[in-house]
Amino acid sequence: MSFQKIQRIAAVGATLALAALVATGCGQSGDDDNGSDGNAKADGPKVGLVTDVGGLNDRSFNALANKGFEQAKDELGASGSVIESKSDSDYGRNLGSQVTNGSDLVVGIGFLMADAVKDAASKAPDTNFAIVDNSYTGEDGAWGATDNLSSLIFKEQEAGYLAGVLAGAAEEAGELDGLNAAKVVSAVGGLEIPPVIKYIAGFKEGVLSQCEDCTVLVDYSQDFVDQSKCQDRALAQIAKGSDIVFQVAGGCGLGALDAAKQKGVWGIGVDQDQAFLGDHILTSAIKRVDQAVFQAIEAVDSDEFKGGADIVFGLAEDGVGLGKIAEPAQQYEDLVDEASETITSGDFTVTEEIS
Numbered sequence: 628m629s630f631q632k633i634q635r636i637a638a639v640g641a642t643l644a645l646a647a648l649v650a651t652g653c654g655q656s657g658d659d660d661n662g663s664d665g666n667a668k669a670d671g672p673k674v675g676l677v678t679d680v681g682g683l684n685d686r687s688f689n690a691l692a693n694k695g696f697e698q699a700k701d702e703l704g705a706s707g708s709v710i711e712s713k714s715d716s717d718y719g720r721n722l723g724s725q726v727t728n729g730s731d732l733v734v735g736i737g738f739l740m741a742d743a744v745k746d747a748a749s750k751a752p753d754t755n756f757a758i759v760d761n762s763y764t765g766e767d768g769a770w771g772a773t774d775n776l777s778s779l780i781f782k783e784q785e786a787g788y789l790a791g792v793l794a795g796a797a798e799e800a801g802e803l804d805g806l807n808a809a810k811v812v813s814a815v816g817g818l819e820i821p822p823v824i825k826y827i828a829g830f831k832e833g834v835l836s837q838c839e840d841c842t843v844l845v846d847y848s849q850d851f852v853d854q855s856k857c858q859d860r861a862l863a864q865i866a867k868g869s870d871i872v873f874q875v876a877g878g879c880g881l882g883a884l885d886a887a888k889q890k891g892v893w894g895i896g897v898d899q900d901q902a903f904l905g906d907h908i909l910t911s912a913i914k915r916v917d918q919a920v921f922q923a924i925e926a927v928d929s930d931e932f933k934g935g936a937d938i939v940f941g942l943a944e945d946g947v948g949l950g951k952i953a954e955p956a957q958q959y960e961d962l963v964d965e966a967s968e969t970i971t972s973g974d975f976t977v978t979e980e981i982s
Contacts, residue, residue, distance in 0.1 A: 671704030672732055672927045675725025676920075677718065679737035681851050682711045685878035687898040688916045692736045692759060695920030702921075703928050718743035726751045732927045734759070734920060738820045748776040755932050757923045759916055760822045762937050774935040779919040782941030783822050784829030784977040785970055786912035787873075789949050790895050791833020792966045793910055794871045796959040797893075799838040803955050805892050805907075809868030813844035815860045815883040817851040817876035821979075826875045826897065826912060828981045837962065844869055845981065847876075854882030861886035871895065871909060884908065893953075900950030911950035915940065943971045 699705035735744035848856040861883035873895040874880030887894035896911030940946020969975040
């Protein structure tokens with residue numbers, strides 16, 4: 628199923644409104660060229676990506692966002708650069724640097740950049756902005772709407788639910804190597820922020836839908852980078868009987884999956900398909916950040932960018948889902964498919980809050 632096309636308002640052009648804030652951006656910057664092949668047009672939009680502190684090597688949503696940018700270079704003739712933020716204090720300066728570079732679209736990657744992106748968008752009203760994983764249109768109206776800023780958000784709970792259904796079915800049957808009799812699974816989150824909470828909430832609900840007497844342990848590393856912190860949390864959970872560990876902590880979470888491998892239990896990846904990490908990966912709860920970013924760039928390219936709105940990607944939009952299911956667990960794939968159908972049909976709504 629293809630994604631619904633992102634709509635948008637035509638951009639007026641780049642602005643130098645943030646020039647007083649920055650001289651240069653902080654962190655590593657990619658080459659400023661179109662990176663296109665001979666078959667792609669060479670006059671696409673100029674794009675400025677800014678990562679959060681996880682950086683491009685997180686094997687998660689920052690890497691996926693950059694993948695979408697690379698696709699836009701190849702298919703749309705886009706040009707521009709990526710700046711990797713090294714600390715929270717870099718966000719404002721790096722976003723401002725991408726404005727002064729003349730970007731047609733500036734993309735902030737991650738919920739942690741919410742304040743900085745909104746501030747930058749308000750100071751550069753003639754530049755298009757998009758943020759991954761944050762909505763500014765909450766019910767309380769606290770964020771308000773900025774007409775040059777679009778939110779690319781995901782129904783992580785739906786992907787988490789499908790991963791939970793698989794894990795719960797496996798626990799209930801107890802047939803996979805590496806499972807014990809305790810019926811305990813766990814999740815290691817980074818910070819208690821909406822995208823993480825939604826993943827874990829859906830996961831827990833999915834597990835319990837298949838295994839009513841299962842226990843779901845939840846802990847947070849308070850970090851998205853340091854793998855040792857997630858490894859420690861996962862080892863503690865495994866010591867309590869967990870034999871399936873769901874990582875929801877970006878690059879840090881790779882440590883949780885490594886702990887699962889060390890102890891001979893199962894791991895569940897996040898954001899992108901992390902089956903490449905080994906045979907211990909049961910599946911991955913994925914969200915297609917690459918396609919969301921690509922479509923935002925495509926919208927700028929076709930003068931249809933729409934700011935002041937949430938662009939939502941769920942199962943129905945093919946925006947979230949599961950990665951590869953480990954071969955021994957493919958016997959439960961029909962249960963996952965049935966669960967997916969109840970969600971996409973509107974018959975079932977997955978919770979966004981951890982009970």
